[in-house]
Amino acid sequence: MDHTLVALLVMFGALIGLLGAGIWVAVALVGIGSTALALFTPVPVSSLVASTLWEASWQWPLTALPLFIWMGEILFRTRLSRDMFNGLAPWVSWLPGRLLHVNVLGCGIMAAVAGSSAVTATTIGRMSLPELQARGYDERLMIGTLAGSGTLGLIIPPSVVLIVYGILAQQSIARLFVAGILPGLLLMGLFMGYVAIWSLLNRHRMPAREPSLSLVEKLRRSARLIPMIVLIIAVIGSIYSGIATPTESATFGILGALLIAMATGTLSWQSFRDSLMSATRISCMIAFIIVTASVLSSAVAFIGIPQYLAGIVDQMQLSPGWLLLILTLIFIVLGCFLEGVSILVLSSAMILPMLSSAGIDLLWFGIYAVIIIEMAQITPPVGFNLFVLQSITGRSIWQVTCSTIPFFLLLCLAAFIITLIPGLVTWLPSLGRAGS
Template identity: 50%
Template sequence: MSVTFSAAIVLGLLGLFLGAGVWIFSGLMLVGASAMYLVLDFNAARIGAIATKVISSSAISWELAAIPIFMWMGDIIFRTDISQRLFRGLAPMVARIPGGLLHTNVLGCTVFAAISGSSTATTATVGKITIPELQARGYDLRLASGSLAGAGSFGLLIPPSIAMIVYGVLAEVSIAKLFAAGVIPGLMMAGLYVGYIAIMSILDPSRAPKYEGEVSAGALLRGALELVPIMLLMVVVLGSIYSGIATPSEAAAVGVFGAIVITVVTGQFSLQLMRDSLMATIRVSAMILMLIAASAFLSAAIAYMHLPTKITQGISAMQLSPYGVLLILAALYIVLGMFLDGTSMTVMTVPIAVPLIVQAGFDPIWFGIYLVIMIEMSALTPPVGLNLFVLQGLTRRSMGETVRAAAPFFLLLCLGTVILAVFPQIVLWLPSRL
């Protein structure tokens, strides 16, 4: 059976089941089973045996333990006043930069991303404090909400990142090196956002009214003290990984302990907080792990059909340049991002995309960061851009206005991707030092 026909069946089944509103986990399982039956003529017993073997093996990976533990750490912090402390701590530090307090969105999300791992949680946590404050002080709401939409996606790029853990497990690459690879690109994107906000504020000073608060040495010191708990948590978690003292899963456990200590020291600990954070973590973690298991089964079906090899050979025969391959994948991810969340995009595409990328001469660690940025873009594209929904709830503006506000930061993500493609050492330098 030709690769075109096999691929058409798989894509048709995906469109049928996912378009019908079937849960993504169930949809992927049904696509895998149907493809095995229709294309490979496997009987039910054989399909069941493959499913049992693949799902059980994919669900016992030690690296996957980091997902629920990191999510629990982030959810504990989400339920504290850390976002308020971030705003109070960063406000005097950015007051004299063109754009003023608008930069608290970017820097606040950059810092919070280092303990969250979730784009949506980062956007919601920082935004629930900064958006009302910026509105009350007369800042341009369009620039405020757009910068929050873009910077909120740093929850995926700056480690620890749930998306990186999922990719690392599926692509069989070092999660610690992926974490290291995301640091400099994350700071670079933050720099692009800060630069854009500063330029827009210089061109139109009415976008960012002059800061009325105190900007003395004492105010800066008090601001720095507000940031101490979250900075200590970042150092403990990321430092233990990069120093080699702990694996990502072990560092996540240390992070949970640190988050609990913060709630105790700041007087916010309660059994209700622990219960709520644990239940939220169980729900989201179960969803992610089910997607990974279903993806493993679909990947097995695709592998039995030899689709990754045939597609790689087909694209190689087209004699595209490495950047041509990246451009095709970018277009694919932007389209998928309009309809799927980041985890679903990752688990559905990695089995085919990674062989293509390796064939084109790119490092799989580098591609992991590229993929994360593509997922960040999906958070800013309607109709299923999760950050857009969060922003719409915070600002009470229409979806059209929210999309227009986020558009410049979507373009900055595109610019960042081009820079990383031209200068891959921005991604690979730090991992090479581990």
């Protein structure tokens, strides 16, 4: 048996075994990488691992990660979730589906604040479900819109997953943020379109329309949301226009978030400390995974696994379309057991060289991969959004899963659309002056 194939099988088996035993992902990555270097290469393991960890730990793009996470933690502790329903409801009450659209729009706004799928689904779910249930909306559609729209936290900037992908694939984080805007809006449009069509086909299951409000009253109810939306637009706009790098933009975002928290009366020493500690814990966890993944990447490169896999792809004469289909299936299977950051970290060392050799744009693939990972968030047995909604609603995991099926299919449709029309991903980055 080929030496490289043996190494690949041993590393894969060890990875499955360690993760299955509950070992931390970062510990598993550095352990497998170091052991593979010792067993299958002649390189000095200790010095190589030390230098690799050091090089990976001071990458400049990593500085944007804790800053954006902290901005989201500050805003998460404001009155945003409490004001979301009253602020959005008057503007969507005329649409078919009415207040169900609050779930989609609310998740879109929260996604731009939190950058996390689970946080988005949790926050909007706790805010909207009691209101919608009291008005008699269809429960399956309530759960489905929350599960599907909660995944927007992965693609709408500033997305933590996009930051991680940018570091791993050596792509501009600013361009990835901009590239995620149109696909994010596409997903919101697909979700809202499905809700509208469903409500038109099931008029008898929709509650009575609520009285309309004047423009002045609508603006009054939305007043608390306006500073938040302005801050989000300013942060993304400064990156897109080239005025600021992602790190600089995140810094100003933190200052803006602190001002909003102060203006809404939610900034206290306790909330400040809680937001800082939570951001520190999350950032350290993700950074630890990224840094230790560099050891595995080095092992994979020294053993020659990327070239081995690329050779297999060449021998099979797979078209880019077939390669994407295979990678999509692999990502969906991995998503049944892992969350988004871990999926990217575990797969990047092997798939990125294959994608480059196949001529697939790595910027475009970053957005495509995130959409596939979004699907994984709502697939059993370890779809994180499913567990979130199960805990909120008290329904069984089977009931929650059945409610999300239409939105899983809509995510599949979105992936198909950006494959047919890659310009939806690449057009905005090509226009802007955003840097790295």
